[in-house]
Amino acid sequence: MSIWQTLGIDATRDESTIRSAYRQQLRDCHPETDPEGFQRLRDAFEQAMAQTAETEQDVAVAAPPEKTPVTEPLYTEQTGTEPAPEPSAPVPSGEGDSSRASQQMQLMQQLLDDPARRLDRRQWQSWLDTCSTLSLAAQSQISHQASVLMLDYRWLPGDLVDWLWQPLDWAMLLRDQAQQSLAEHLDYWRRNHSALPLNWLAQQSHNRQRALLNSFQPLSAALQQGNIGYISFLLHNDSVTSFEHPSQALLLLRCWRALDFFDHDRAMPLLDWLLQQPPGWLSADDLYVMGEFAVRCNNEKLMFHLVDQLLEQQHPLQASQLLYLWYQPRNQVLSCWLGLQMKRHGDARAPMFWHAEQQLYTLDEQSPLALHWLCDLLWQGHSNHIRQAQQLAEISDCHTQLLALQWGLMAGDQAFVTRQLELPFSAPVSLVDHDGWYYVDRLIRLQAAPVSEQLARWHTLLPALGDANAEAPPLNDQQLQALGAVQWQELVIRYHALPEHWQHQLTERGLINPKAVQAMQQTCGITPQLEWEQDASQNTATGAASESASEESAATGDETESEQMPEHATNALLLFAYAALPLYWFVLGDVSADQVSQLLNGAPLEAIDGLWLPLAYLLTSLHLTLRIYMAQPELKKRSRNLLVALGLISATLFSGSGWLALMTVLHQLICYGELPDSGKDSSDKDSSDNKDTKG
Amino acid sequence: MTYTTPTGAARWNHQHWWLTLAAPMLSFQRRCSCSNCVNCAQGHPWLRIEHEDSGTYRNMLERDWGITSYDDLHEILQSLATCSMHGESLEEEYSHYACMTPAAWQQFCNQGQDPVYQGLLRFVGLSAPYTGRAGIRGFDLARGAYMTRAGLACGLLSQEEFEFLHSYMALRAKGMFDSWHQYTLSMFFGRIYWGWSTQDDASTPRRVEELLAGECPVRENIRLSMQRIAAEPECPMHFVPWDGIELPDLDLPASMRAREERAQEAQA
Numbered sequence: 037m038s039i040w041q042t043l044g045i046d047a048t049r050d051e052s053t054i055r056s057a058y059r060q061q062l063r064d065c066h067p068e069t070d071p072e073g074f075q076r077l078r079d080a081f082e083q084a085m086a087q088t089a090e091t092e093q094d095v096a097v098a099a100p101p102e103k104t105p106v107t108e109p110l111y112t113e114q115t116g117t118e119p120a121p122e123p124s125a126p127v128p129s130g131e132g133d134s135s136r137a138s139q140q141m142q143l144m145q146q147l148l149d150d151p152a153r154r155l156d157r158r159q160w161q162s163w164l165d166t167c168s169t170l171s172l173a174a175q176s177q178i179s180h181q182a183s184v185l186m187l188d189y190r191w192l193p194g195d196l197v198d199w200l201w202q203p204l205d206w207a208m209l210l211r212d213q214a215q216q217s218l219a220e221h222l223d224y225w226r227r228n229h230s231a232l233p234l235n236w237l238a239q240q241s242h243n244r245q246r247a248l249l250n251s252f253q254p255l256s257a258a259l260q261q262g263n264i265g266y267i268s269f270l271l272h273n274d275s276v277t278s279f280e281h282p283s284q285a286l287l288l289l290r291c292w293r294a295l296d297f298f299d300h301d302r303a304m305p306l307l308d309w310l311l312q313q314p315p316g317w318l319s320a321d322d323l324y325v326m327g328e329f330a331v332r333c334n335n336e337k338l339m340f341h342l343v344d345q346l347l348e349q350q351h352p353l354q355a356s357q358l359l360y361l362w363y364q365p366r367n368q369v370l371s372c373w374l375g376l377q378m379k380r381h382g383d384a385r386a387p388m389f390w391h392a393e394q395q396l397y398t399l400d401e402q403s404p405l406a407l408h409w410l411c412d413l414l415w416q417g418h419s420n421h422i423r424q425a426q427q428l429a430e431i432s433d434c435h436t437q438l439l440a441l442q443w444g445l446m447a448g449d450q451a452f453v454t455r456q457l458e459l460p461f462s463a464p465v466s467l468v469d470h471d472g473w474y475y476v477d478r479l480i481r482l483q484a485a486p487v488s489e490q491l492a493r494w495h496t497l498l499p500a501l502g503d504a505n506a507e508a509p510p511l512n513d514q515q516l517q518a519l520g521a522v523q524w525q526e527l528v529i530r531y532h533a534l535p536e537h538w539q540h541q542l543t544e545r546g547l548i549n550p551k552a553v554q555a556m557q558q559t560c561g562i563t564p565q566l567e568w569e570q571d572a573s574q575n576t577a578t579g580a581a582s583e584s585a586s587e588e589s590a591a592t593g594d595e596t597e598s599e600q601m602p603e604h605a606t607n608a609l610l611l612f613a614y615a616a617l618p619l620y621w622f623v624l625g626d627v628s629a630d631q632v633s634q635l636l637n638g639a640p641l642e643a644i645d646g647l648w649l650p651l652a653y654l655l656t657s658l659h660l661t662l663r664i665y666m667a668q669p670e671l672k673k674r675s676r677n678l679l680v681a682l683g684l685i686s687a688t689l690f691s692g693s694g695w696l697a698l699m700t701v702l703h704q705l706i707c708y709g710e711l712p713d714s715g716k717d718s719s720d721k722d723s724s725d726n727k728d729t730k731g
Numbered sequence: 732m733t734y735t736t737p738t739g740a741a742r743w744n745h746q747h748w749w750l751t752l753a754a755p756m757l758s759f760q761r762r763c764s765c766s767n768c769v770n771c772a773q774g775h776p777w778l779r780i781e782h783e784d785s786g787t788y789r790n791m792l793e794r795d796w797g798i799t800s801y802d803d804l805h806e807i808l809q810s811l812a813t814c815s816m817h818g819e820s821l822e823e824e825y826s827h828y829a830c831m832t833p834a835a836w837q838q839f840c841n842q843g844q845d846p847v848y849q850g851l852l853r854f855v856g857l858s859a860p861y862t863g864r865a866g867i868r869g870f871d872l873a874r875g876a877y878m879t880r881a882g883l884a885c886g887l888l889s890q891e892e893f894e895f896l897h898s899y900m901a902l903r904a905k906g907m908f909d910s911w912h913q914y915t916l917s918m919f920f921g922r923i924y925w926g927w928s929t930q931d932d933a934s935t936p937r938r939v940e941e942l943l944a945g946e947c948p949v950r951e952n953i954r955l956s957m958q959r960i961a962a963e964p965e966c967p968m969h970f971v972p973w974d975g976i977e978l979p980d981l982d983l984p985a986s987m988r989a990r991e992e993r994a995q996e997a998q999a
Contacts, residue, residue, distance in 0.1 A: 261827075
């Protein structure tokens with residue numbers, strides 16, 4: 037069988053016909069399934085190509101090589117869908133290396149000359165795949181020749197160079213002193229990616245491509261390098277005259293922005309055009325840049341429209357940044373609120389930004405409490421102005437509901453947040469569509485969204501949870517690893533009543549730093565113990581957490597008891613809420629139901645039914661009441677607390693929970709009666725707890 | 732001899748504008764209420780230069796800058812007026828910031844490995860919204876304006892030189908900034924950066940964190956200065972308009988040209 041029969045064609049010198057035939061035959065004899073047939077085909081292909089190369093060499097001796105004529109159409113609608121040429125199978129190194137390298141270079145030249153294909157990465161990948169089948173010597177030859185050839189096409193975007201940079205190992209040229217300047221140029225070039233979409237460019241004619249790239253590519257490169265002087269030079273020379281693609285408009289807007297040139301009449305037509313693009317075409321960054329123009333050109337309607345788009349696309353950070361930009365010189369209170377939204381949604385500006393911003397605000401004793409609270413949070417990161425939810429009720433502000441929601445989020449009181457979210461929203465007069473307050477509300481609710489989701493799951497687990505505090509077994513390795521150091525630290529800072537032996541374990545493992553935790557607890561203003569420790573006669577049980585506790589009671593059908601409960605018991609419930617929350621969080625943090633069972637003294641989830649839950653609350657109340665008060669030196673003076681405890685025991689007995697409950701309560705009394713002594717003599721943690729409770 | 736701003740038909744003219752250039756520096760210098768402190772500019776009028784202050788100014792120039800002669804002063808003034816003393820620090824970074832969106836800038840900041848440089852990028856990111864793309868050049872210009880005043884008051888500069896230097900710096904400031912507020916903040920951010928950079932262990936992550944937290948040595952003075960500017964109705968930044976005053980572009984005086992030629996000859 038002749039080589040031409042193997043290839044399935046008549047004898048020819050046409051390289052492309054041979055390649056095409058080879059690819060055709062290759063589909064029927066894969067090297068893995070038919071190695072002999074593949075070898076036969078490969079041999080036939082190589083011989084046919086060798087004959088072609090010999091012919092070309094003969095011609096080359098007679099006359100200088102001419103550029104391969106471009107046979108592809110200059111313009112095609114199908115660019116990008118054209119099937120990429122298939123790579124050749126590996127070629128052993130040998131005599132034909134040089135000729136094969138030459139062939140590849142001719143193919144490269146053809147690719148570069150073809151406006152429809154040269155911007156198609158798949159075409160280049162296919163070419164590179166073929167190159168990779170050649171011997172190392174041939175590849176090295178191609179690498180060098182390709183780097184030189186590229187210089188004839190300097191107007192092309194850097195994307196092409198970037199595609200070839202690694203496969204052709206042009207980085208190696210950087211180490212060659214003779215080639216260093218060439219390599220540096222290529223390295224610089226490859227970073228300047230096209231400012232216009234390549235698939236759109238590929239549909240343009242050669243001349244149009246060149247004109248577009250010549251005008252926009254330098255502008256894009258200057259922008260990328262932060263070369264403001266050159267941007268100014270290019271724009272003053274009117275290098276950009278017409279627009280055919282929205283990317284051009286975006287680039288120009290970015291350049292004007294860099295020059296601080298916000299001209300309403302020139303920018304608005306471009307912005308209108310961009311807004312007509314299909315949804316999702318504009319990125320968050322694009323929308324932000326457009327929004328900045330809307331702000332600087334004083335176009336409120338457009339600014340709100342862009343903010344709406346950003347929020348629809350789930351970009352609250354950029355939305356809040358735009359709104360801040362708009363309101364900062366217009367409305368001090370709103371800008372404070374929006375500044376806080378920026379921070380809460382991930383704006384990483386350093387404290388000094390807010391120190392500088394501080395100069396723009398006037399804040400005095402007459403300023404509303406809410407503003408003091410907001411400014412503290414902006415400038416210092418924490419505030420003691422509103423330490424408990426009770427204070428919120430005293431603030432007569434049309435935005436109290438927003439304040440309460442934000443306060444709950446900052447305090448980490450998820451139950452309180454949920455309660456606020458569930459309240460019917462009473463919009464203040466100014467809170468109408470397309471008003472800054474409307475967006476503050478939306479941004480705060482976006483912050484609260486994860487809380488809502490988490491609490492929805494929490495409610496499903498609520499019946500399964502009991503006393504999470506002292507009786508909780510030690511954390512095992514898996515549980516310790518369920519949260520990262522940062523999460524543990526945050527958890528412990530937020531919830532003082534996390535079981536002490538857990539905190540010891542965490543400290544031993546290096547997951548929390550007790551000193552940092554204590555410092556943060558003191559500065560965060562989330563210190564229920566301090567409130568608890570205040571004179572009980574003040575009856576501050578209307579705080580956020582007590583509301584959450586009563587909510588929990590309601591959820592378990594124990595509403596009447598919680599309403600009639602003495603103040604100390606309510607406060608104990610307050611603490612229970614804080615104690616239980618981390619467990620919920622922990623449980624929801626990728627911990628399985630079995631692990632939950634382990635946490636709950638090994639009892640299976642099914643065993644904890646609705647009857648036990650009120651009992652668990654009462655026991656926990658008693659437990660915490662006694663624990664807190666027995667830890668105080670003035671225990672004797674507060675004997676009335678024991679009466680409260682007895683009342684609770686009675687309530688427990690009458691609730692029908694039986695002797696087991698009584699035994700448990702007595703057990704708790706016996707255990708915690710020793711707390712004061714052990715607290716004094718034991719670890720630093722205990723002493724720090726005492727300090728906390730003393731305020 | 733007393734240099735006072737002339738009063739013309741227009742209420743505020745370019746000379747008022749020139750003299751306002753030094754206002755942030757004057758405010759910063761008014762750090763105490765004593766009358767004998769070398770650095771104390773308490774009592775110095777905002778829009779008038781009195782030669783009775785020559786002793787104080789001369790002491791300041793010698794003590795803080797080591798300037799004892801005409802040539803010394805001109806050398807310093809040249810680098811201040813062209814913003815090449817400290818004003819061009821972080822110049823490239825401020826330009827990059829201007830060309831990027833906040834999100835892109837955040838990404839750019841996170842690319843670098845060096846925590847100190849990352850910190851400086853963050854410094855640029857937080858100051859650029861106030862200073863604009865000119866960065867901290869206002870620091871050099873404000874000092875230049877203040878020292879030009881001092882030079883005139885103590886007789887080291889002629890009035891012609893004083894006017895030329897002010898016209899040069901005024902045109903630069905006008906081209907770089909949008910308002911007196913932006914110019915002032917540029918000066919103060921420059922001061923903060925300078926305060927950080929002069930520490931022996933400036934290039935440590937701890938110092939950079941301090942810089943970003945606003946815990947730099949001069950922060951308190953800056954805060955007070957801003958308050959003073961806001962509180963002092965006499966500060967000309969409150970009433971001399973940034974826009975609307977035509978600023979002349981004066982020719983280099985013969986004395987300064989002769990000095991330049993002398994310097995070139997000396998170099999040759």
